Amino acid sequence: MAESTKVAVPYPWQRSAWQQLFQQFENSQLPHALLFSGLEGVGKLQIARSLAQLLLCNQPDHNLGCGKCKGCNLFNAETHPDFRQVMPDPGKQIKIEEVRALQSQIYGSAQMSGRKVVLLGPAELLNLNAANALLKTLEEPPGATHLLLFTHQPSGVLPTINSRCQLLKLPIPAREQSIQWLTAMAGDQAADLLEAARGLPVKAFSLLDGELMAAREQVQNLLSELAAGDIGPVGTAQKLNCQPIEQVCHLVIEFVEGRVQASTGAMDGGEAGDDRQQAWLAWQRQTGGLLNFRDKVLALLAKVRSGANPNPQLALESLLIDYQRLS
Structure with missing residues (x-):
C-alpha cells in the first residue's frame, strides 16, 4: 500500500514570511514564542500549522x-503527544484551566522528536487569568x-504577552495572488x-x-431595507434572530466596514473648493x-464571547x- 502524504503548506502569498521562519529554524534561531498577527481570513492558522508540522x-x-514520517502522521491525525492545540469554541474565551492543562504537558519531557509545540489562539480571547498564567510560561519556557x-485583533492582546513574542504580521495579499x-x-x-470578503482570500x-x-x-x-425605512428595528431583529448572534455581529461589522470603505473611495475624487469641503464634512459625520456603530457591535460581540448570554432579540433591537x- 502506498504511504500517505499530507503536508501543511503555507499559502502562496506567505512565501516571504515562510522563508524568514525557515531560515530561523535552520539556524536554530527560532524564538520560543511567535505571535502571528493579521485580519481574520488572511491565513494565519495555515502558516502556524505548517511551522508546527515542520518542528515535529x-x-x-524541501x-x-x-x-510521511511518524511525527507527521501523528500530527495529521491530531494525536501527536508533543503537540497541543488550544482554540475555543465560537463565542467562548480561553480559560485558565485550558492554559494549566497545556502547561502540565509542556513542562514534562518530550515523547518523540525532542520538541514540544503549542498552537493557541485567537490570543485576544484569553481571559485575564488565562493570560496571566500563560505569561509565566512565556517568561520561563521549558x-x-x-x-x-x-491573533485577529492585536490590540486585544495584553501588552505583556505581545512583548514576549516575536510578532509576525501577515498583510492582505495582492489581489492578483488571491x-x-x-x-x-x-x-x-x-x-x-x-x-x-474585502480582499481576504481564506475568508473568500x-x-x-x-x-x-x-x-x-x-x-x-x-x-439596506432598514436604512430605507422599509422595515423597522423590531422586524429586522426578528428576521436576524434565526442566525447565531455572533455570526450576525460579524456580518453587520463587515457590512458597516464595507460602507466606510466605499464612502472613502468616493471621496478620493469629486468636487473642488467649497463643495469639496462640504462633502468632506458630511463624509466625516x-x-x-458608522465607526461608532461598529464599536457598539464589537462591544456586543465581546460580551457574547465573554460568556454572557444577552437576549438576542433585545440586543439586536437596540443596535x-x-x-x-x-441612516
Whole structure:
C-alpha cells in the first residue's frame, strides 16, 4: 500500500514570511514564542500549522514537514503527544484551566522528536487569568518548547504577552495572488467572492459555503431595507434572530466596514473648493457615525464571547435602533 502524504503548506502569498521562519529554524534561531498577527481570513492558522508540522517532523523535506514520517502522521491525525492545540469554541474565551492543562504537558519531557509545540489562539480571547498564567510560561519556557500564538485583533492582546513574542504580521495579499489561488477552487466566482470578503482570500474561500453566503445576503438586504425605512428595528431583529448572534455581529461589522470603505473611495475624487469641503464634512459625520456603530457591535460581540448570554432579540433591537437613527 502506498504511504500517505499530507503536508501543511503555507499559502502562496506567505512565501516571504515562510522563508524568514525557515531560515530561523535552520539556524536554530527560532524564538520560543511567535505571535502571528493579521485580519481574520488572511491565513494565519495555515502558516502556524505548517511551522508546527515542520518542528515535529522527523525528516523535513524541501523546507517543509515530509508528510510521511511518524511525527507527521501523528500530527495529521491530531494525536501527536508533543503537540497541543488550544482554540475555543465560537463565542467562548480561553480559560485558565485550558492554559494549566497545556502547561502540565509542556513542562514534562518530550515523547518523540525532542520538541514540544503549542498552537493557541485567537490570543485576544484569553481571559485575564488565562493570560496571566500563560505569561509565566512565556517568561520561563521549558526547553525545546515553541508557543505559536495567533491573533485577529492585536490590540486585544495584553501588552505583556505581545512583548514576549516575536510578532509576525501577515498583510492582505495582492489581489492578483488571491484571484489566482481562488480561481483554482471557485472558478469564475473568484473575483466576486474576494470582493465580498474585502480582499481576504481564506475568508473568500469560506464563502463558497452556500449557507454563509445566504446569511450575508440576508444581513445586507435587511440593513439596506432598514436604512430605507422599509422595515423597522423590531422586524429586522426578528428576521436576524434565526442566525447565531455572533455570526450576525460579524456580518453587520463587515457590512458597516464595507460602507466606510466605499464612502472613502468616493471621496478620493469629486468636487473642488467649497463643495469639496462640504462633502468632506458630511463624509466625516457619516463615517464617524458608522465607526461608532461598529464599536457598539464589537462591544456586543465581546460580551457574547465573554460568556454572557444577552437576549438576542433585545440586543439586536437596540443596535438596529441606533443604525436606523444613523441612516
